[in-house]
Amino acid sequence: MTRRSEKIDLPVAKVRRYLEPGPIVLMTSAFGGARNIMTMGWHTVMEFTPSLIGCVIAAGNHSFELVRKSRECVINLPTTALTDEVVGIGNTSGAEVDKFAKFALTPQPARRVAAPLIRECHANFECKLADGALIDKYNFFIFEVVKAHVARTPRHPRTLHYTGDGVFMVAGKIISRRRQFRPALLSE
Amino acid sequence: MTRRSEKIDLPVAKVRRYLEPGPIVLMTSAFGGARNIMTMGWHTVMEFTPSLIGCVIAAGNHSFELVRKSRECVINLPTTALTDEVVGIGNTSGAEVDKFAKFALTPQPARRVAAPLIRECHANFECKLADGALIDKYNFFIFEVVKAHVARTPRHPRTLHYTGDGVFMVAGKIISRRRQFRPALLSE
Numbered sequence: 001m002t003r004r005s006e007k008i009d010l011p012v013a014k015v016r017r018y019l020e021p022g023p024i025v026l027m028t029s030a031f032g033g034a035r036n037i038m039t040m041g042w043h044t045v046m047e048f049t050p051s052l053i054g055c056v057i058a059a060g061n062h063s064f065e066l067v068r069k070s071r072e073c074v075i076n077l078p079t080t081a082l083t084d085e086v087v088g089i090g091n092t093s094g095a096e097v098d099k100f101a102k103f104a105l106t107p108q109p110a111r112r113v114a115a116p117l118i119r120e121c122h123a124n125f126e127c128k129l130a131d132g133a134l135i136d137k138y139n140f141f142i143f144e145v146v147k148a149h150v151a152r153t154p155r156h157p158r159t160l161h162y163t164g165d166g167v168f169m170v171a172g173k174i175i176s177r178r179r180q181f182r183p184a185l186l187s188e
Numbered sequence: 189m190t191r192r193s194e195k196i197d198l199p200v201a202k203v204r205r206y207l208e209p210g211p212i213v214l215m216t217s218a219f220g221g222a223r224n225i226m227t228m229g230w231h232t233v234m235e236f237t238p239s240l241i242g243c244v245i246a247a248g249n250h251s252f253e254l255v256r257k258s259r260e261c262v263i264n265l266p267t268t269a270l271t272d273e274v275v276g277i278g279n280t281s282g283a284e285v286d287k288f289a290k291f292a293l294t295p296q297p298a299r300r301v302a303a304p305l306i307r308e309c310h311a312n313f314e315c316k317l318a319d320g321a322l323i324d325k326y327n328f329f330i331f332e333v334v335k336a337h338v339a340r341t342p343r344h345p346r347t348l349h350y351t352g353d354g355v356f357m358v359a360g361k362i363i364s365r366r367r368q369f370r371p372a373l374l375s376e
Binding site (some may be wrong): 014016017018020021022023041042043044045046047052054055056083084087088090091131133134137138140142156158161162163164165166167168169170171172173174175176177178179180181182185186187 | 202204205206208209210211229230231232233234235240242243244271272275276278279319321322325326328330344346349350351352353354355356357358359360361362363364365366367368369370373374375
């Protein structure tokens with residue numbers, strides 16, 4: 001509980017701030033006594049309220065069945081501090097190894113789902129399956145974020161953005177163009 | 189034609205390199221004598237072959253009907269050189285103004301679709317609607333990229349990544365972890 005208190009609650013309608021820029025994420029899942037972590041880059045925000053995220057989980061991944069059967073997951077946001085773990089997790093199979101142990105990551109209980117949070121990540125988004133209509137055809141899952149935990153600092157985490165072939169772009173500088181926006185497109 | 193020769197063809201299976209990192213894109217569309225440009229950030233790669241991209245076009249946008257009726261679009265990739273244009277396009281409606289004229293952008297004919305390419309963008313991906321099953325429920329379009337044009341340089345463009353509330357993250361440094369990848373996950 002003390003570790004979890006390092007993060008604050010984020011209104012789920014605001015997860016776009018972290019996911020829309022396209023970071024690689026670590027998806028955790030659990031079902032029937034098994035658990036896993038996978039590296040994922042194919043995801044998009046789909047709605048603010050309800051807070052919907054669409055993503056592709058390739059059917060060959062060990063996580064696919066854990067997520068499909070449990071209908072839950074946690075989307076964890078790593079920063080460059082976890083680059084080796086992101087690469088290692090993406091290049092091993094959960095069918096053969098417990099990735100929490102292998103990569104020395106700390107599972108923490110989630111509030112609304114059975115899948116664990118990864119303590120070392122900047123943010124954790126607890127998700128429940130909202131629509132599985134495109135799973136069979138495209139391996140595409142639509143999740144509702146039901147609980148969001150984020151670290152207080154840094155305000156803009158140095159996330160990893162995959163470009164294929166082993167190459168990542170690291171999140172760079174932040175620029176604000178708030179003054180040029182119509183008020184209706186801004187919150188707060 | 190001379191202007192178009194500045195870009196080279198990219199195999200459509202490789203568009204993930206440009207879109208997976210989560211850049212803001214400019215979507216162009218055309219139908220019945222009308223054309224438009226919209227700023228879009230909610231998209232994801234869904235498959236390599238066929239080259240599928242899923243994205244959300246809010247139903248209130250002028251582009252929604254142009255895309256839905258024409259079943260085509262072009263996804264154009266701007267860099268920081270077009271920051272003012274990206275913001276301006278996202279804060280005006282194509283129902284009231286021709287955005288090519290207003291923002292001094294150059295339309296170029298596409299090869300496979302009626303929607304125009306934007307010459308000033310780093311890359312242009314011509315798309316045809318592959319699956320419209322989730323349009324009514326989520327405004328979610330699944331496109332197949334049928335032709336891809338990219339500038340030769342720079343190899344890693346400085347793309348814009350939106351975080352909401354008028355704030356963008358700019359693409360930062362590039363790091364390679366190729367040596368830590370399983371060969372099956374690398375191409376070339």
